[in-house]
Amino acid sequence: MEDELGSMAAVLGAAWGGARAMTATSGPGFTLMMENIGLAVMTETPCVVVNVMRGAPSTGLPTLVGQGDVMQARFGSHGDYELVVYCPSSCQEAFDLTVLAFNTSDLYRIPAIMLADEVVGHLTEKVVIPPPDQIPRVERKAPASGPSPHLRLYEPDDDLIPPMPPVGEGYRVHVTGLTHDERGYPATHAEAHERLVTRLCEKVRRHARAIVRYEEALTEDAEVILVAYGCTARSAHRAVQLARERGIKAGLFRPITLWPFPEERMAQLAQRAEVVVAELNMGQMAREVERVIHKPVARVNHPGGTILRPERILEGIMEAAS
Amino acid sequence: MNEGRVATQPEAPPMALPSLGEVIAAHHPLDSYIRADRFPHIWCPGCGLGIVLTAFVRAMLASGIPPEKHVCVSGIGCTGRIAGYLNLDSFHTTHGRAIPFATGLHLVRPDLEVTVISGDGDLFAIGGNHFIHAARRNLDINVICVNNFNYGMTGGQLGPTTPLGAFSTISPYGNYEPPFNLPLLAAAAGAVFVARWTVLHARQLERAILRALKKRGFTFIEVPLRRKSPASRDVRPVGAAANRGR
Secondary structure, three states, X not given: OOOHHHHHHHHHHHHHOOOOOEEEEOOHHHHHHHHHHHHHHHHOOOEXXXXXXXXXXXXXXXXXEOOOOHXXXXXXXXXXXXXXXXXXXXXXXXXXXXXXXXXXXXXXXXXXXXXXXXXXXXXXOOOOOOOHHHOOOOOOOOOOOOXXXXXOOOOOOOOXXXXXXXXXXXXXXXXXXXXXOXXXXXXXXXXXXXXXXXXXXXXXXXXXXXXXXXXXXXXXXXXXXEEOOOHHHHHHHHHXXXXXXXXXXXXXEEEOEEEOOOHHHHHHHHOOOEEEEEEOOOOHHHHHXXXXXXOOOEEEEOOXXXXXXXXXXXXXXXXXXX | OHHHHHHHOOOOOOOOOOOHHHHHXXXXXXXXXXXXXXXXXXXXXXXXXXXXXXXXHHHHHHHOOOHHHEEEEEOOOOHHHHHHHEOOEEXXXXXXXXXXXXXXXXXXXOOOEEEEEEEHHHHHHHOHHHHHHHHHHOOOOEEEEEEOOOEOOOOOEOOOOOOOOOOEOOEOOXXXXXXXOHHHHHHHXXXXXXXXXXXXXXXXXXXXXXXXXXXXXXXXXXXXXXXXXXOOOOOOOOHHHHHOOO
C-alpha cells in the first residue's frame, strides 16, 4: 500500500474478506494506523498490528530502540476502547505471540497489537517453528444460522462477542464506524452509544483473566520486584542475578500482555516487596504499576537510543532495597 | 338508543398505519436491493444521490452478477451513506479510506464485484493518494465519485473540486484554487475505463455503471450533481474571480 493509513484500511478489508490479516510498522506509521485501529474496534474486525518501537516522538531515532509507545498502543485511537497488546522479549516469543495474537484477535473480534522494540526486532536467535498442524488455531465464531433478511449482525452472545459472517455469502452485512445498533445500522444517539461502547470495553475486561500473560523469575522470596518488558526484561534478568549476588532478594516480573495489564498478580507481588520499574521511556508503565499497587515505585528510565544496561538497573534495585 | 348500541359493541382496534419504509419496501420493484427499512434517508430534497443509487441498483441487476457477489464500500459524507442504503454486503469506512479497504477485500476475494461509491471530498481530498495508487495498480474495482463540488454534509465548505471563483462558506470572496478534472486525473493515473455523466443523464449513467461492472480493471465514473447544493451557499463561478489566473 501507499501509506500506513491505507495499509491498515486494507487489513480490515482483507479481514472481512475472510483472511487473517496483519500489517507491520514502526513509530510514525503506527500513528497513521490509529485511525483505522479505531474502525477495527468499532466494527469488531480481527486484525494484528506489529509496531517495532523506536526512540520517539516523531521520526525520532529510526532503527534505534525505544519503548515509548506503550500508552499509544493502548489509548492511541480516539474514544474509549479495550484491546490486547503483547510484548515479546525474544525471537521465539515474537513468533509464538504473533500466533496467539491472531487467535485472540479472532476470538474476541478485537485488534491485537504486537508491541516489539527495535532490539527484539533486529535480534537473531534460534526460532522453532512447529509444523502447521501443531500451531494452535482459533476460528472466528460463525453465525448459527444461514443468511436471513433479519440478520442482527452485532447481536452478541452471552460472552458479549457477536458471530462474524463472511461476505459474499448472502448475509448482506452492513458495517459502519458510526455508532450502530445490533443490526449494524447507524444509531447515533446516547442509548445506542452506551450499549455499544460498554459492550466493546466489557468484552475484553470480562475476559481479562483468560487474556493476561506474564512471566516471573525468583519472585517467591523477593523483597524487591523488578518490572520490565521487551528488550529491557533481558537486561533486567541479568540485573536480578547481580542483585542476588550482592545478597539482595530481587525478582523479575515481566508482563507479556502489557494490556490488559496483569493487575492481580502485580498487586499480590507488591504486597511484600518494593517495586522498581525499568523501561525505555520516561515512566509510562511505572504509572500503571503505581495505579495498580497503590504505592510509589522506583523508576529506571531512559528515553531510548540504547538499551538499559543491567548495571544501571541494578543501581535502581539497590536504591529500592536500601 | 342508537348511542346505547354503539357503546355495547367492542371497540374496533386502531388501524395500524404502515410506516413509510414499509410502504416503499412493499411496493417498490427494487425493494430487495435497498434497505428500505432505513428510509427516510438523510439526503436533502432535490439532491441527485437517489438517482445515483437507483442507477447503480439497475446496473447491478442488469449485470447478471448475483447480488450476494456485489460489495459496496464507501467513505464519509453524504455519498458515504449510499453503502448503508444498499441491501448488499456494504461497508461504511473511515474518511478517505474506502479505496484501501476495498483493495484489501478485493485481494482476498477477487470473485466479488467491489464498487466504491463515495464523494469528491472523500475520494479526492483526504483519499486522493489512495485513488491514484489504486488506479496505477489497475485493481479490478469500480469507483463512482458523486461530485457535489463542495463539502455538503458539513455546510458547504470548498474542496478540491470546487470551481475557481465559486463562493462557499469558507471562500466568501471566491475560491482561488483551481479544481481537479477528475476523469483526466483518473485516466492519467491508469484507470482503464473513465466516464462522466451527470444525474440528469440517468439512463446514460446506468449504462456507464453497467459497462464499468463488466469491465475488468480499475474503472472510474464521475457523477456531477447540480452545482448549487442545498446545503451550501451560492456555489457558482463569478466573473472576475473565475477568470483570475486563466
